Amino acid sequence: xxxxxxxxxxxxxxxxxxxxxxxxxxxxxxxxxxxxxxxxxxxxxxxxxxxxxxxxxxxxxxxxxxxxxxxxxxxxxxxxxxxxxxxxxxxxxxxxxxxxxxxxxxxxxxxxxxxxxxxxxxxxxxxxxxxxxxxxxxxxxxxxxxxxxxxxxxxxxxxxxxxxxxxxxxxxxxxxxxxxxxxxxxxxxxxxxxxxxxxxxxxxxxxxxxxxxxxxxxxxxxxxxxxxxxxxxxxxxxxxxxxxxxxxxxxxxxxxxxxxxxxxxxxxxxxxxxx
Amino acid sequence: xxxxxxxxxxxxxxxxxxxxxxxxxxxxxxxxxxxxxxxxxxxxxxxxxxxxxxxxxxxxxxxxxxxxxxxxxxxxxxxxxxxxxxxxxxxxxxxxxxxxxxxxxxxxxxxxxxxxxxxxxxxxxxxxxxxxxxxxxxxxxxxxxxxxxxxxxxxxxxxxxxxxxxxxxxxxxxxxxxxxxxxxxxxxxxxxxxxxxxxxxxxxxxxxxxxxxxxxxxxxxxxxxxxxxxxxxxxxxxxxxxxxxxxxxxxxxxxxxxxxxxxxxxxxxxxxxxxxxxxxxxxxxxxxxxxxxxxxxxxxxxxxxxxxxxx
Numbered sequence: 001x002x003x004x005x006x007x008x009x010x011x012x013x014x015x016x017x018x019x020x021x022x023x024x025x026x027x028x029x030x031x032x033x034x035x036x037x038x039x040x041x042x043x044x045x046x047x048x049x050x051x052x053x054x055x056x057x058x059x060x061x062x063x064x065x066x067x068x069x070x071x072x073x074x075x076x077x078x079x080x081x082x083x084x085x086x087x088x089x090x091x092x093x094x095x096x097x098x099x100x101x102x103x104x105x106x107x108x109x110x111x112x113x114x115x116x117x118x119x120x121x122x123x124x125x126x127x128x129x130x131x132x133x134x135x136x137x138x139x140x141x142x143x144x145x146x147x148x149x150x151x152x153x154x155x156x157x158x159x160x161x162x163x164x165x166x167x168x169x170x171x172x173x174x175x176x177x178x179x180x181x182x183x184x185x186x187x188x189x190x191x192x193x194x195x196x197x198x199x200x201x202x203x204x205x206x207x208x209x210x211x212x213x214x215x216x217x218x219x220x221x222x223x224x225x226x227x228x229x230x231x232x233x234x235x236x237x238x239x240x241x242x243x244x245x246x247x248x249x250x251x252x253x254x255x256x257x258x259x260x261x262x263x264x265x266x267x268x269x270x271x272x273x274x275x
Numbered sequence: 276x277x278x279x280x281x282x283x284x285x286x287x288x289x290x291x292x293x294x295x296x297x298x299x300x301x302x303x304x305x306x307x308x309x310x311x312x313x314x315x316x317x318x319x320x321x322x323x324x325x326x327x328x329x330x331x332x333x334x335x336x337x338x339x340x341x342x343x344x345x346x347x348x349x350x351x352x353x354x355x356x357x358x359x360x361x362x363x364x365x366x367x368x369x370x371x372x373x374x375x376x377x378x379x380x381x382x383x384x385x386x387x388x389x390x391x392x393x394x395x396x397x398x399x400x401x402x403x404x405x406x407x408x409x410x411x412x413x414x415x416x417x418x419x420x421x422x423x424x425x426x427x428x429x430x431x432x433x434x435x436x437x438x439x440x441x442x443x444x445x446x447x448x449x450x451x452x453x454x455x456x457x458x459x460x461x462x463x464x465x466x467x468x469x470x471x472x473x474x475x476x477x478x479x480x481x482x483x484x485x486x487x488x489x490x491x492x493x494x495x496x497x498x499x500x501x502x503x504x505x506x507x508x509x510x511x512x513x514x515x516x517x518x519x520x521x522x523x524x525x526x527x528x529x530x531x532x533x534x535x536x537x538x539x540x541x542x543x544x545x546x547x548x549x550x551x552x553x554x555x556x557x558x559x560x561x562x563x564x565x566x567x568x569x570x571x572x573x574x575x576x577x578x579x580x581x582x583x584x585x586x
Contacts (some may be wrong), residue, residue: 003386006382006385006386010371010382013378014371014373014374017373017374018373084369084372085365085367085368085369086369086370086371088334088365088369089363089365089368089369089370089426090386091333091334092332092333092334092358092361092363092436093358093383093386093387094355094356094358094359094386094387095355095386096352096355097352098352274334274335274336275329275334275335
């Protein structure tokens with residue numbers, strides 16, 4: 001446990017040293033702030049569901065941004081240390097390979113935690129204080145923050161898997177962009193174009209729901225847009241998830257598997273790796 | 276701290292072979308290292324010195340054969356505790372560039388459970404105390420090497436692996452470095468050093484392991500290597516000026532004479548011929564003024580084994 005914390009702490013210190021954490025907090029905070037100001041614009045007046053609208057717009061944006069930030073943190077985590085030669089020295093110390101991966105993971109998740117909770121959380125607190133507005137809908141906002149962290153953890157784990165698969169850092173950069181494109185853009189694009197072209201002939205409602213469900217980004221979307229009545233009304237997708245039989249536990253379960261599977265695969269490959 | 280086994284065998288390699296794809300980098304390596312020894316690995320680049328160290332450090336696994344370090348297979352997680360007693364300086368040591376020297380050392384110290392005080396002491400010892408707050412990225416090759424040495428010495432290791440430790444160090448630092456190694460040796464530490472600088476390590480090594488293309492071609496103390504090598508010994512004989520030719524004549528024709536000049540000449544002979552020749556020379560009388568006996572040097576010995584003279 002102590003070793004895990006030493007390894008995690010190193011990642012956090014790195015993040016603080018290179019201003020990475022600060023930059024992420026400012027980025028996420030200003031986005032959340034801007035969107036919460038805009039939040040009242042569509043409806044024209046300050047309503048009780050202000051936060052709900054912010055959740056809709058912010059989670060739609062987070063689905064692109066959080067994976068990108070997570071991949072930027074993780075793509076280099078293993079291949080970078082292999083290439084520079086620091087991993088070789090580290091592994092002659094009294095740490096197991098499992099501890100090295102888990103320590104990094106904890107460190108990177110905590111960095112993301114700081115960025116999301118300070119950025120998103122800070123923005124909503126400032127907004128509430130400024131507008132003297134209601135705090136109704138804060139649960140949805142809190143769920144949004146936590147699920148954003150989970151989404152980030154998914155892409156940190158995927159980033160590690162990619163980082164151990166590639167041989168060079170340069171490849172890792174490209175692969176990270178590819179990973180992001182596939183998971184965040186192309187998968188949905190493909191799914192929806194098939195749905196449009198197919199017009200319900202081949203692909204049943206169930207199959208479509210399943211294909212949505214197995215994608216971590218779609219799970220995140222559905223979780224945030226349909227969990228709370230106010231939010232799903234604002235998003236105009238009321239009841240979709242419950243109709244398709246997707247409970248929030250199931251959605252979270254899918255995302256958690258997207259953390260565990262890549263992380264385990266990374267660990268197994270790392271165990272076999274010779275330096 | 277991990278206690279050493281009562282049997283003082285620190286490292287044991289048995290019939291170790293290491294193969295990557297189609298290339299065999301180590302072949303049939305048998306080597307036992309006792310506690311307190313200073314083993315020097317010599318061999319060309321690519322002879323397998325680094326591969327051998329990596330096997331002993333558990334960074335790689337042998338294709339066949341067994342590796343045991345401090346009583347355990349180093350490639351298993353179960354041997355993690357053993358690594359508390361290890362120190363390793365890689366051939367070209369790499370650090371986290373963005374961290375300062377003191378941060379790097381403190382990070383490694385915490386992993387090994389060494390104190391902050393020890394870090395300061397080590398930085399002082401390797402002469403990096405003034406540069407400790409600077410980023411490692413700004414360090415010169417020699418400074419990195421010194422930082423590498425400092426991290427290898429964290430936690431008073433019982434077993435040190437030093438891969439070409441003195442490259443990039445100036446002569447004074449080299450001297451200083453060997454003093455540090457001697458200090459550790461006095462405390463009973465075992466060290467395994469790979470080096471090209473044969474003359475530097477000659478006096479310190481308890482045993483040499485000469486590697487060639489992945490195999491051990493010779494292993495032993497300096498004396499044992501001389502015996503194995505059967506290299507000629509050179510005698511340099513100084514005589515009264517002008518008397519060289521007459522003395523050479525009196526030496527007889529069976530003797531291999533070279534480097535003849537006005538007042539000296541050399542004779543090379545094998546070990547068993549040495550004493551008869553010396554007796555013969557001393558019988559020549561006043562005309563012989565002086566004599567030097569020059570055993571083969573380590574680099575001659577090395578090139579002998581490298582050229583395949585033995586196996």
